[in-house]
Amino acid sequence: MPIIKVENLVKRFGSITAANNISFNVEEGTIFGFLGPNSAGKTTTISILCTLLGPTSGNALVNGYDCTKESSSVRKSIGIVFQDTTLDKDLTAEENLLFHAYLYNVEKAERRKRVDDVLKLVDLFNRKDDLVKKFSGGMKRRLEVARGLIHRPKVLFLDEPTLGLDPQSRLNLWEFITALPEKYGVTIFMTTHYMDEAEVCDNIAIIDNGNIIAMNSPEELKKVIGGDVIYLKTRDNAKAKDEIKSMLDIDASTRDGELFISAVRGDTCIPELIRTLGDSVLSVRLQRPTLNDVFLKLTGKAIREEGGADTDTIKAEVRAYRRRHE
């Protein structure tokens, strides 16, 4: 029996339909990802599953309990890391965790031990007496994940857990999160709008404008692209382009000083290209299709990386600006 079962879920806010008749199941012990751009309806769905919002219509069951009618049993079964931090910054790390342990009625004999255990798990044991306001974004996230595990939930919800973190912290957090199902038997339900992060999921639902537009494992989803992408750099791209067209009958296009070729089998296409172009080839890159390409194909638009302009985007913009003006 699936641990999360959602049937024909609808949630409207006035004229906005945040969840439009969505259905899906999540199997116990797996990592399930909800992937979609901002405003797709990810947080709304999580809020319904964790009993903070009531659905307009439809059913949601978590751990066999109805999210509307048996909210208390659902609440006992879940842990959650919200999109925006919900720690008390004026309490210490340990106090935040103890608060949680009391709130979830963890037995007296167990409380301290569990708090210490999760603190060690997320590598914050030696910072337990520090006020949370002194913590970095990554530390706060880790602390929140730790807190969500104290009462041994069956399902851990993570709403954009890496939002606003630097790449290194993101990597660390994922390493830690992906180990949880095996360690604790917990099922993970996560949302993200970073396509690359969804790769760690066993199954993914792609959601756009409140609709689930595709659902499968990452590998299966990428098969819809039907091929690979090859990037090629040569001494003379224009000349190479003509040669590829005349000898191999493949259309190449130019992007950022590289030739871009889409091919059904990239691995066999590369040797042909090199044979054709000889030593004018400077570099070759074979790219497997990404979930980003999947999203692009399904919706006709790239996922928007809105919000917190990260340094990479800024750098890219600066470079683009210079190219235009120099």
Next chain:
Amino acid sequence: MEFNAIYVIVAREFKKFVRERSRLVSAIARPLVWLFLVGAGMSRLVPPVGGVSYMQFIFPGILGMTILFSSMFSSISIIWDKEFGFMKEILVAPVSRLTIVVGKALSGSIVSTLQAVIVLLLFPLLGLKLGATDIIGAVIICVLVSFSVSAFGIVIATFYESYESFSAIMNFIIMPMFFLSGAMYPVKLLPEALRFAAKLNPLTYGVDALKYVISPLAHGAMSPDFSIVTDLAVIVVLSVIFVFAGTKAFERRG
């Protein structure tokens, strides 16, 4: 109700209160300013009535003020918790909404009773003679009033999502509640309309009940306005209503 949850909600409030020195200082300074600056100044204008000096007359009101401010601040910190997200941690936990409201109301009660007791212990400076039973009686009344005002504050807090509304609450709820509580002038001397408003104010009955304990022999204008039974009954009934209303508001889901 879940007692571990109530305990930890109260413990959090208490811990933060102790940690935040400025809150404690201003909580104690405010009543002292009113008592010794406003009260002492007004004493020059208002002669003693029925054996009660003006300073003695406003002492219950000053205790009420201490309770009003600190209970209301404690309860509307819920708005703060909503804005900074911590409220979600509480709301998603497997505890009944009644537990949350009672826990919050008790947090406010304990913190403000503590402050009221500190102010109460200044009674010898005003020439008051209170025995142990009077003090115990006053503390019990303070606990009841604090609970009632805290519960009222919770109901208010459920209407707001952002702390920007703080000054509106201060100007349009807290200050009128103070001035229309019989703290600074007897309710019986107010014009009809204001007297009506005062009768709707939970704090009025708290201040009135304290008058019975602080100056039991007062008669005339400065004597209490209602019977002590009325005072206590209204405080208890209002507490129950506020807790119920707060619980209902918390049970609402979007």
